[in-house]
Amino acid sequence: MRPLTRLARLWPNVPLAAGLAALLVLAAGLAIIFENEATYRTQKGSEIRVQAEILAASVSAALDFGDAPVAQESVDALRVNSQLMAAGVYTADGRLFASYERAPGRLPRTLATATPRGGNAVEAVVPVTVDGARIGSVYLNALREPLSRRVTRYTIVAALILMAALVVLVLGLAQTALRRANKELEARAGALSEAYAELQVQVDERARAEEQLRQAQKMQALGQLTGGIAHDFNNLLTVIQGSADILRRPGLAEEKRVRFAEAIVETAGRAAALTAQLLAFARRQPLKPEVIDLNAKIRGMTNLLDRTLGERIRVETALDESLCTVKADPAQLEAALLNVAVNARDAMPDGGTLTISTGRCALREEADAAVFVAIADTGSGIDPEILERVFEPFFTTKSVGRGTGLGLSQVYGFAAQSGGDVTMTSQVGQGTVVTVILPCSDEEAAEAPAEARSNGRRARRSGRLLVVDDNEDVGAFAEALLGELGYDVVRVTSGAAGLAAATGQHFDAVFTDVVMPEMTGIELAERLREVAPKVKVVLTTGYSDEITRSGAGGRPVVYKPYRLDTLAQVLEDVLAQGEREG
């Protein structure tokens, strides 16, 4: 029953056309059945009639001559038709002349009773005539195909028709369902695309807002950075300018002159370290690792630290003498220690103690031998949530003009690049400890030879040099410097001019800036190899990016800002090499 009720519930969903089509199929099927039945009846009737006529024709002579056996033969010939129930030949006066009966009672004894009896039988009475005269009659009684068989046949037909109608209905239903689903889908797709468009707008807005925020943050960071740099540089410039002013005073005592000149040199060195630190942070300057004795480095820095931290802060050291050497960039190490110390100083505005200790340790969980240098202060300490961010670039708690936000991130970058680590622990009100861990090196520390040589006075140099620099000031300075060293110097301000000069005249060496418009120093060096293959080229730059990108081609490089000693040494080496080759 359930399928039926479900079908009934589905009925309203069937489209009118499908319902009509199904009804039409049903009606056509019924019509076919009835037509079939009617045709069958007519056909059967005429068939029996024809058989009766054939029989009448074949028995006419026998009946005429009263030859019953021959008539009987003709009648018996009909036995093969299993549907024929009875056949009789009657004389003109209605007597039975010859007969055949499949079942008793089928055959009327006389023709007078041979009236159609209906029912399931098909009867036919046909006159037997000779020369147009009726001499008797033939009676045939045939069984129609049994009703059950016909019903079966019609049932099959009806079932087929019903199935066809059902198929039509189901198709109609499916069509309706499909159409409805389509409509729903369309509606959903529409809603979805609307939602998508809205979302897109929101995403765009958000992206715009984020971009604005990023820009603002960038500007903030830039402000912080430039402020910090300006502050630091102003400090350094104050020292340099002041010292230079004093040096210009006439009649200055020799002892004072040396002291202020030294101050200028030292301060300029710090300024150079500051720019180097910026470049290192920008990853423009590769590390130049050397094997370092950490304790010696710290001892060498105590004077600097004392001066940097001021008188209210006491610097103590607790150095473990059994340390191994480490391999690191000494300038970066110095900068890192200085950065931590400066932070410690700022954490102790009312003074305190800075303790630098070293010792052996293991790097991370691995058993690699390492050394640590821990810098502890007795300052205000750092909030835990700030502690999480202290190594982020541009993160600073200092006001604009007092810090770049790069200090601790430089420390972190240095430690990481050197294969070590840095940790920071702090307790508010107690102080902070920054520990830099560096892996052990198995090499011996080298004595700083440059240091030893820088103090040595040299003999006057000789040689012809070409200085190429697009910056008038730097070029003039280099010219003066080299002239002071005793070289014969020609200066030009572009690569093309340099090339022309070197083509026409003889030079022992060319000292050229790398970053210049139109022709870079490296291009110039390449061209010079063609026109003057023997001339030596020394590159100089304050910005190592170009060197990093194109390579120096094996040529010596003097990084700006350079010291007189460094420049003199490099040129001397180059010229000496030229003499050996020449």
Next chain:
Amino acid sequence: MRVRRAPFRLRALRLLAGTALLGAAFSAAAQPSDVAVKAAFLSKFGSYVSWPGASGSGPINLCLVGSDPFGRLLDDAVRGQHASGRPLRLLRMNNADGAGGCHVAFVQGSNPAATGAMLGKLRGKAVLTVTDARAGGPQGMIHFVLHQGRVRFHVDDAGAARSGLSISSRLLGLALSVRQRG
């Protein structure tokens, strides 16, 4: 002379039917004398024979040539009879000389030789000749015999063909034997 014999099956059926049905249904028909049956047969042959030439509209002449064994019986049988839609006329004649206009002729002389002579005169003419075995001797196209107590006949279809006659197959179906046309 080829005599077609009815197939065995038919004969067997006929025997069976003869014993079963004839006794009951045909008992009344067996009562009339052989002569009356022959007279009735004579009056009916015309319906199963077609003569050469366009069929005329005049009567079919049934002639008794020679002796008359039927008497009034034949007159009764012929009365009111038609053959192929034409009325039947009975003519009696002593010899075959005037029998050329006959359609059907029962020929019986006083002796077999006389019968044969009369048949000879009709040979080649479009006349259906009928003889009776009781007279013995020569046979016409249809030859009455008494077979198992019933009047039957042989048919010489070949002879009929020679005279240009065509005998209906329905009539041939009733014959005891048929001499087939060549």
